[in-house]
Amino acid sequence: MKRDSSADADPLTKLKTRERARIVRIEGEEAMELASFGLYTGTEIQVKQRFPSYIVQTDEAELALEPAVARKIFVLRLK
Amino acid sequence: MESRSKATVLLEDPSDLVVLDNPAPPDNGLVVLVGQANVGKSVVFSRLTSRYVTISNFPGTTVEIFRGQVDLDGETVEIIDTPGINSTYASSEDERVALRVLQDDRPGLIVQVADAKNLRRTLRLTAQLAQFGIPMVLTLNMMDECERKGIYVDSDMLSKKLGIPVVQTVATTGTGLEGLKKLLRSRQRCSLNGHEPLQWVEDALESVQRSTPGEAEKLDTRTKWFTFLVLFGSLLHLENYFGAWFGLPTLATGFQSFFTTQGFPEILTGALTVILAFLLPVLLPVLWAIGKDHGFNERFGVWARQVLPGTFILVVTMSLVFQLVGVLGAQTLVGILEEGIFSGYITPFLQGIIPSGFVYDLLVGQYGVISMGISYAIAIVLPVVSTFFIAFSFLEDSGYLPRLSILSDRLLRAMGLHGKALLPMVLGLGCVTMATMTTRILRSKKERFVATLLLALGVPCSAQLGVILGITSGISLKALLVVFGTVASQLVFVGFVLSRLYPGQRSSFVLEVPPIRCPVWKNIFRKTYWRVVWFLKEALPLFAIGALALFVLDKLQLLSKVIAASEPVVTGLLGLPKETASVFLIGFLRRDYGAAGLFDLSRQGQLDSIQIVVGLVVLTLFVPCIANSLVIVKEQGLRKALGIISFVFVYAVGIGGLLNWLLHTFGIVL
Numbered sequence: 124m125k126r127d128s129s130a131d132a133d134p135l136t137k138l139k140t141r142e143r144a145r146i147v148r149i150e151g152e153e154a155m156e157l158a159s160f161g162l163y164t165g166t167e168i169q170v171k172q173r174f175p176s177y178i179v180q181t182d183e184a185e186l187a188l189e190p191a192v193a194r195k196i197f198v199l200r201l202k
Numbered sequence: 203m204e205s206r207s208k209a210t211v212l213l214e215d216p217s218d219l220v221v222l223d224n225p226a227p228p229d230n231g232l233v234v235l236v237g238q239a240n241v242g243k244s245v246v247f248s249r250l251t252s253r254y255v256t257i258s259n260f261p262g263t264t265v266e267i268f269r270g271q272v273d274l275d276g277e278t279v280e281i282i283d284t285p286g287i288n289s290t291y292a293s294s295e296d297e298r299v300a301l302r303v304l305q306d307d308r309p310g311l312i313v314q315v316a317d318a319k320n321l322r323r324t325l326r327l328t329a330q331l332a333q334f335g336i337p338m339v340l341t342l343n344m345m346d347e348c349e350r351k352g353i354y355v356d357s358d359m360l361s362k363k364l365g366i367p368v369v370q371t372v373a374t375t376g377t378g379l380e381g382l383k384k385l386l387r388s389r390q391r392c393s394l395n396g397h398e399p400l401q402w403v404e405d406a407l408e409s410v411q412r413s414t415p416g417e418a419e420k421l422d423t424r425t426k427w428f429t430f431l432v433l434f435g436s437l438l439h440l441e442n443y444f445g446a447w448f449g450l451p452t453l454a455t456g457f458q459s460f461f462t463t464q465g466f467p468e469i470l471t472g473a474l475t476v477i478l479a480f481l482l483p484v485l486l487p488v489l490w491a492i493g494k495d496h497g498f499n500e501r502f503g504v505w506a507r508q509v510l511p512g513t514f515i516l517v518v519t520m521s522l523v524f525q526l527v528g529v530l531g532a533q534t535l536v537g538i539l540e541e542g543i544f545s546g547y548i549t550p551f552l553q554g555i556i557p558s559g560f561v562y563d564l565l566v567g568q569y570g571v572i573s574m575g576i577s578y579a580i581a582i583v584l585p586v587v588s589t590f591f592i593a594f595s596f597l598e599d600s601g602y603l604p605r606l607s608i609l610s611d612r613l614l615r616a617m618g619l620h621g622k623a624l625l626p627m628v629l630g631l632g633c634v635t636m637a638t639m640t641t642r643i644l645r646s647k648k649e650r651f652v653a654t655l656l657l658a659l660g661v662p663c664s665a666q667l668g669v670i671l672g673i674t675s676g677i678s679l680k681a682l683l684v685v686f687g688t689v690a691s692q693l694v695f696v697g698f699v700l701s702r703l704y705p706g707q708r709s710s711f712v713l714e715v716p717p718i719r720c721p722v723w724k725n726i727f728r729k730t731y732w733r734v735v736w737f738l739k740e741a742l743p744l745f746a747i748g749a750l751a752l753f754v755l756d757k758l759q760l761l762s763k764v765i766a767a768s769e770p771v772v773t774g775l776l777g778l779p780k781e782t783a784s785v786f787l788i789g790f791l792r793r794d795y796g797a798a799g800l801f802d803l804s805r806q807g808q809l810d811s812i813q814i815v816v817g818l819v820v821l822t823l824f825v826p827c828i829a830n831s832l833v834i835v836k837e838q839g840l841r842k843a844l845g846i847i848s849f850v851f852v853y854a855v856g857i858g859g860l861l862n863w864l865l866h867t868f869g870i871v872l
C-alpha cells in the first residue's frame with residue numbers, strides 16, 4: 124500500500140464542523156465527478172455541516188455530499 | 203469508436219462517449235451556450251433572443267435544448283440554450299443532451315457561460331471545451347455576486363491567457379450583454395487546446411483578487427434582522443395590538459371568541475389567515491428589505507439546510523403554501539369563479555337562452571362542454587394551479603429547493619433515490635408530465651425508473667393538491683392527514699420495495715447548493731403567466747373533449763353500461779356511489795379533471811366523509827393522465843411504460859379498497 128505523504132490523512136467524515144482541510148486523495152469512481160465540482164487533490168475545503176448531509180465549501184461553492192461519498196475523500200487538517 | 207482524448211470515460215452507454223478529436227468543423231454560424239448548471243445560461247439566452255425559457259435557482263432546470271434567434275445588425279444568428287454540464291463526458295441524460303449538440307451540430311462558436319465566483323471550476327471546463335477545437339467566448343456571469351463578495355477578476359489578463367474574448371455580465375439586469383452580443387461573430391480558438399489543463403488553471407487564477415467585505419454591511423444586517431424579530435414577536439400579541447393600538451376592542455373580542463369556540467387546528471389556520479391578511483402589507487416591505495439583504499440570505503440558506511431550524515422553516519413554508527393554494531385558491535377564488543360566475547351567471551344565462559334539446563345538452567347539460575368542461579377548467583382548476591404556480595415559482599427562484607433536497611436525502615435514499623430526486627418530485631406537484639422529463643437529471647437508469655413510477659403513482663399535481671386541500675378542509679384535519687398519510691406512506695413503501703427489486707445501482711448524492719437569492723417578481727409573474735398559458739392550451743381542449751366524450755357515451759346509452767360494469771369495483775370495493783365511475787373516467791384524460799369532478803360531487807353533497815377520503819386517495823394514486831403516459835413511453839420505452847401504468851392502476855384500486863375496509867371496520871370517524 125502506498126501511503127507516503129497521505130499516511131496520516133483522515134476521511135472527511137472525521138472532520139468537525141468548521142474545520143479546514145486539504146484534500147490529499149479521493150477514492151472511488153466519484154473522483155471524476157467531484158473534480159468537476161472543484162474537489163480534487165490539493166483543494167482546500169471547509170466542512171460546514173455534517174448532518175443530514177455533509178456540506179463542504181470550496182472557493183465560493185457549497186457542495187452537499189452523502190456520507191458514503193465523504194468517506195472516500197481523504198484530507199489533512201489545516202491549522 | 204476510437205478516442206484520442208485524454209478524458210477518461212466511465213459510462214453506462216457507449217454513446218456517452220464524446221470524441222475529442224480536435225476536428226475543424228465547417229462554420230455554420232451556430233452559437234451554443236454551454237456551461238455548468240445554474241450559472242445563468244437560460245437568462246442569457248432569453249435576454250438575447252427575447253424567447254421565454256424556464257429559469258430557476260436550482261441546478262438542472264433546463265433538460266432539453268432550446269433554439270432561438272439573435273438579431274445582429276439586421277442579420278440573424280441562431281443560438282442554442284443547453285442543459286448544464288460539469289465536464290465534457292456525460293454522466294446523466296441532460297448532460298448527454300448538451301454534449302450531443304457540440305458533437306452533432308458542430309457549432310461555429312461556443313459561448314461558455316460561467317459563474318464568476320467559481321473561476322477554478324470554470325476554467326477546468328474551459329480547458330475541456332477547448333479540446334473540441336471550436337472557437338470560444340467566455341462569459342463571466344454573476345459579477346454582482348462576485349463584487350459583493352469582494353472578488354475581482356482581471357478579464358483582460360484572462361483573455362490574454364486564454365486567447366479568447368472574455369466578458370463580464372450580470373445576466374439578470376442585462377449588464378454586459380450588449381458586449382456579448384457583439385462577440386457572437388468572433389471566431390477565436392482557445393489557446394488551451396491540447397495543453398495539460400491543471401497547471402494552466404492554477405496560473406490563470408492569478409487574475410483573481412480578493413478583498414474582505416466591509417464591516418458596515420454587517421451592521422446593516424443586524425439592524426434589519428432586529429426589525430424582523432420585533433415584527434414577528436408582535437404577531438404573537440396580535441390581539442392586544444389590535445385592541446390597544448388601533449382602538450378596535452370589538453375586533454379583539456371577536457378574536458377571543460373565535461379562539462375559544464374553535465378547535466386547535468382551526469385556530470392555527472384561522473390565526474395564519476388573519477395574520478396574513480392583516481399583516482402582509484406591513485410585513486412585505488420588511489421581508490423585502492431583508493430579502494435584498496445578502497447577509498440575511500446567507501444565514502437563511504444555512505438554517506434551511508439544517509435539521510433543526512430547517513424542519514421549522516419547512517412547516518412554515520408548507521403552511522404558507524397551504525394558505526395561498528388551499529385557502530385563497532381552492533376556496534376563495536374557486537368560490538368566486540364557480541358559485542359567483544359560472545353557476546351563478548354564465549350557466550343559468552345560457553340555459554335560459556338555449557332551447558332544450560340536443561344543443562342544450564351538448565353545451566350546458568349534465569355533461570355539457572361549457573357547464574362541465576370549461577367551467578371545471580376555468581372555475582375549479584385554474585385558480586388552484588395559478589396560485590400554486592406563484593408559490594412554486596417563488597420557491598424555485600429563492601434557492602430553497604436544493605436545501606429541501608438535503609433534508610430529504612436520507613429518506614429518499616431508503617427509496618433507492620437520493621436528494622436530487624426531490625426536484626422532479628416537487629416539480630411533479632406542478633405538473634407530473636414536465637417532472638417526468640426532469641428525471642433526466644438523475645444519473646442511473648434505476649433512479650429514473652423509480653422516480654418515474656413514483657411520480658405516476660402518487661405525486662398529486664397542483665390541481666389535485668388544491669382539490670384535496672379544498673375538500674378536506676371542509677371535513678377535518680384528520681381527513682387531510684389520512685389522505686396525505688396514505689399517499690405518502692404508499693410512496694415510501696413502493697419506493698422501498700422497488701429499490702430492492704429493481705436491478706442496478708443508485709448514483710451518489712452530490713449536489714451543488716446555490717445561494718439563496720431574492721426572487722425577482724418580474725420573473726415569478728412571467729413564469730406564472732407562461733405556465734398558466736401552457737395550462738390553458740394543454741388543458742382546455744382536453745376538458746372540452748372529456749365532457750364531449752361523456753356526453754356522447756351518455757347519448758349512446760353507453761355511459762350507464764360503463765358505470766354498471768365498473769360498479770363491483772367502484773361501489774363494491776371502494777364503497778363509492780356509482781356516479782364516481784365517470785369521475786375516474788375523465789381522470790384518465792387529466793388527473794386534475796377527475797379531481798375537479800370529485801370536488802363537484804362532494805359539493806353537491808353526494809359523498810360522505812369516508813367516501814371523499816377514499817375517492818381522493820384512489821384518484822391521487824390513480825393512473826397517469828394521457829400526456830404523462832406519453833412522456834413515460836418516450837423516456838422509458840413502451841414495455842416499461844405499460845408495466846408502470848398497469849401496476850399503478852391495480853395498486854391504486856387495491857389501496858383504495860383497503861382504506862375503505864379499514865375505515866369502516868374500525869369505525870373511524872373523520
Ligand SMILES: Nc1nc2c(ncn2[C@@H]2O[C@H](COP(=O)(O)OP(=O)(O)OP(=O)(O)O)[C@@H](O)[C@H]2O)c(=O)[nH]1
Nearest residue numbers: 240241242243244245258262263264286344372373
Ligand atoms: N445575482 C445574479 N443571479 C443570476 C445572474 N444570472 C442568473 N442568475 C440567477 O441564477 C439562477 C439560474 O439561472 P438559469 O438561467 O436558470 O441558469 P442555467 O445556467 O440555465 O441553469 P440550468 O438550466 O440548471 O443548467 C436564476 O435564479 C437566475 O435568476 C446574475 O448575473 N446575477
Ligand SMILES: [Mg+2]
Nearest residue numbers: 243244263264
Ligand atoms: Mg437553463
